[in-house]
Amino acid sequence: MSIGSALAELSPLLGDLLTTAKAEREAHGQSETHFAPMPPDAVAWPRDTAEVSAIMRICATHECPVIPFGTGTALEGHTLAPKGGLSLDMSRMNRLLAVHPEDMDCVVQPGLTREELNRELRATGLFFPIDPGANASLGGMAATRASGTTAVRYGTMRDNVLALEVVLADGRVIRTGSRARKSSSGYDLTALFLGSEGTLGIITELALRLHGQPEAISAAVCAFEDIGPAVDTVIATIQTGIPMARIEFLDQASVRAVNRHSKAGLPEKPHLLLEFHGSPAGVAEQAERFGEIAADAGGSGFRWATRSEERRALWNMRHKAYYACLALRKGAQALVTDVCVPISRLAQAVRETRADIDASPLPGPILGHVGDGNFHAILLIEPGNAAEMDTARALAARMAERAIALGGTITGEHGIGMGKLHFMQKEHGPGWGVMAALKHALDDQGILNPGKLVPDSRRKEPRGDTAT
Numbered sequence: 001m002s003i004g005s006a007l008a009e010l011s012p013l014l015g016d017l018l019t020t021a022k023a024e025r026e027a028h029g030q031s032e033t034h035f036a037p038m039p040p041d042a043v044a045w046p047r048d049t050a051e052v053s054a055i056m057r058i059c060a061t062h063e064c065p066v067i068p069f070g071t072g073t074a075l076e077g078h079t080l081a082p083k084g085g086l087s088l089d090m091s092r093m094n095r096l097l098a099v100h101p102e103d104m105d106c107v108v109q110p111g112l113t114r115e116e117l118n119r120e121l122r123a124t125g126l127f128f129p130i131d132p133g134a135n136a137s138l139g140g141m142a143a144t145r146a147s148g149t150t151a152v153r154y155g156t157m158r159d160n161v162l163a164l165e166v167v168l169a170d171g172r173v174i175r176t177g178s179r180a181r182k183s184s185s186g187y188d189l190t191a192l193f194l195g196s197e198g199t200l201g202i203i204t205e206l207a208l209r210l211h212g213q214p215e216a217i218s219a220a221v222c223a224f225e226d227i228g229p230a231v232d233t234v235i236a237t238i239q240t241g242i243p244m245a246r247i248e249f250l251d252q253a254s255v256r257a258v259n260r261h262s263k264a265g266l267p268e269k270p271h272l273l274l275e276f277h278g279s280p281a282g283v284a285e286q287a288e289r290f291g292e293i294a295a296d297a298g299g300s301g302f303r304w305a306t307r308s309e310e311r312r313a314l315w316n317m318r319h320k321a322y323y324a325c326l327a328l329r330k331g332a333q334a335l336v337t338d339v340c341v342p343i344s345r346l347a348q349a350v351r352e353t354r355a356d357i358d359a360s361p362l363p364g365p366i367l368g369h370v371g372d373g374n375f376h377a378i379l380l381i382e383p384g385n386a387a388e389m390d391t392a393r394a395l396a397a398r399m400a401e402r403a404i405a406l407g408g409t410i411t412g413e414h415g416i417g418m419g420k421l422h423f424m425q426k427e428h429g430p431g432w433g434v435m436a437a438l439k440h441a442l443d444d445q446g447i448l449n450p451g452k453l454v455p456d457s458r459r460k461e462p463r464g465d466t467a468t
Contacts, residue, residue, distance in 0.1 A: 001065075002062045002063065002064070003041050003085055006058055006059050006064035007020070007041065007042050007086070009061075010042075010044065010055060010059075010086075013051075013054060013055075013058070014044055014051070014055075017047070018042060018043070018045075019042065019043055019044075028043050028089065029080060029087075031080060033334055033419075034333050034381065034389070034392075035077040038080035038081050039081060040067060040081035040085055040086055041081075041085060042086050042087070043087045044087070044089065045091065045092045046088065047092050048093065048204075049165060049173060053167050053172075053173055059086060059447060060170050063447060064085050064447060065083045065084060065085025065447050065448075066085060066088055067079055067080075067085060067086070067087050068090065068139070068449065069087045069088060070110070070136060070141075071113065071134070071135065071137050071140060073132075073136050073140070074417060075336050075415075076411075076414050076416060076417030076419035077417040078143075078415060078417040078449070082418070082450065083450050083451065090111040090140075091137070092111060093109040094109055094112045094116070095112065096112060096120045097109065097205070100179070101126060103179060104126060104209065104212070105207055105208060105210055106121070106126075106210055107206070107207050109139075109204070110138060110142070110204060110206065112137065112138050114132075115135045117138065121210065125213050126211065126212060126213065127210065128210055128211075129150045129153075129154035129160070129211050130146060130147065130151070131150045132146045132147065132148035132149075132413065141157050142157050142161055142164065143197055144195065144197060145158055145413075147412065147413045149246045149318065150245055151369060151371070151372050151374075151413075152245070152247055152371030158191065158194055160208055160209045161206055161209070162178070162181075162190070163176055163177030163178050163207040164194075164205065165203070165204045165205035166201035167202040167204055168200075168201045168442060168443075169201070169443035169448050173204075174189070176189035177190040178207075179207050192438070195415070196453070197417065197449060197453045198448060199443070199449045200438070200443065201442065201448065214277035215278065217245075217275065217283070217306070218275070218283045218284075219246075219273070219275045219306075219311040220287065220302055220303060220304045220305065221301070221303045222271065222272045222299045223267045223271050223301040224270045224271070224297065225270075225298055227251055227354055228347060228351060230272055231249065231347040233293055233299060234249065234272065234343075234346065234370045235344065235347065237290055238371060239343075240293065242286050242290055243277075243286065244274065244275070244286070244290075246273065246275035246315075246371070247274050247275075247369075247370060247371035248272065248273040248367070248371075249270070249366075250271045251365060251366040251367065252268055252269055253325070253363065253364070254321055254366065255269065255270070256328070257321065257327065258320075258321055258324045260327065261320060261324030261327055262316070262324065264317050273315075273318055275311070275315075287304070321367055322378060326380070328363055329382075332363075332380040332382065332383070333380075333381055333383050334379060334380055335381060335393065336376060336377070336379070337400075337411075337419075337420075338375065338411055338413060338414045339374070339375065339408060340372070340373050340374040340411070340412025341403050341407065342406065343372070346370060349403065349406055350375060352402060353377060353399055354366060357377065357395060360395060361388070362379050362388060362395070363380040364377050364379045364395065365378050366378075372412070373408065374412030374413060377395070377396070377399060379395055379396065400427075401426070404426060409427060410423045410424075410427050415453075416452065416453045418451055421452075433455075435453070435454050439454045
């Protein structure tokens with residue numbers, strides 16, 4: 001490995017689009033959660049696929065690690081550089097390349113964010129529905145197979161990416177899939193790269209499925225006396241077939257946090273946050289049917305919002321819930337983890353997780369996209385407190401083991417990154433080795449986002465920074 005030689009060869013190609021400045025390196029080596037900083041040796045901002053291809057050819061020659069970077073909002077250390085190398089910031093590849101209203105799809109570059117895309121689409125009557133909370137880049141969302149608050153109705157990135165353009169570790173450029181809505185043509189390479197977390201290739205273009213903007217939208221909040229009835233209401237709602245657009249859960253601790261942070265004024269009890277999409281009559285019927293289910297379970301304090309500013313305030317509160325929860329413990333850092341279970345096992349998973357956290361010394365609000373069985377725990381830790389970190393890791397491990405035992409998965413949307421590598425063998429068994437074989441076939445030098453998602457067969461030791 002010769003990172004210095006790679007940077008020397010990249011410098012005349014990229015000019016001021018390549019930097020070893022400490023501030024930029026540190027900004028690209030931070031995590032939103034508990035991981036220690038791991039800065040790259042340099043940062044580059046490619047402008048098109050040709051530049052990405054040229055960068056990868058040079059980095060492959062010198063065995064220089066390359067870490068794709070979107071907006072840096074991932075939670076499992078995905079964009080850290082444990083072996084140094086080059087952070088490839090895709091933010092300048094941020095154009096909407098084409099919109100095909102008649103086919104309800106579009107083509108974008110990976111640095112475009114979901115909010116930017118929907119602003120561009122506003123006049124078309126179409127929108128892109130995947131909402132992970134953060135204003136993430138679409139390339140990053142594809143690389144982590146993101147979902148979020150609207151997945152219960154619109155699916156995840158897996159369901160809404162039609163095709164990709166990808167640069168491989170050796171600089172080759174391939175296209176996966178097409179804009180056709182189905183295909184029986186060979187291996188599904190699009191699905192392979194979705195969720196690969198930058199370990200198999202660099203996404204440089206995406207064809208996305210779009211949806212019609214709903215004619216009517218209504219949102220609501222509903223309180224419950226206990227976690228159990230709230231989660232049971234979610235299960236009954238899904239099993240009844242009500243087409244919820246969003247159905248989110250906040251436990252009592254999360255409600256306390258958003259009340260303090262966003263002045264929400266909610267009763268300090270577990271809550272469901274809801275949204276309905278459709279025709280005015282359809283939305284009214286959905287809301288009425290849900291209200292009957294919730295009332296039977298003891299739900300109370302319904303607050304409906306049909307005006308757009310009220311709905312925006314509600315979901316802005318939900319999207320800021322992570323920062324609200326952080327503020328529950330001054331100066332805390334968070335170990336944030338998520339699991340996903342079959343909807344019929346959701347109540348058990350949430351109840352047992354809440355009891356587990358309550359029996360520990362750590363604060364740990366629970367919230368999540370429970371409409372598809374996915375929930376999160378935000379475990380608040382005093383920075384530098386090794387005993388609390390050990391406790392948090394033990395709690396997260398029990399969540400993961402419980403999810404597997406209930407027929408679920410160790411992560412519904414956060415991904416693996418560095419944080420959940422040690423659970424992969426238990427969930428996937430020999431399948432994890434197959435993932436490693438695919439990685440080796442496409443990146444035999446192990447230069448693409450090393451230390452993430454799959455075992456590192458090369459077993460190179462992390463090295464110190466070479467940049468000054």
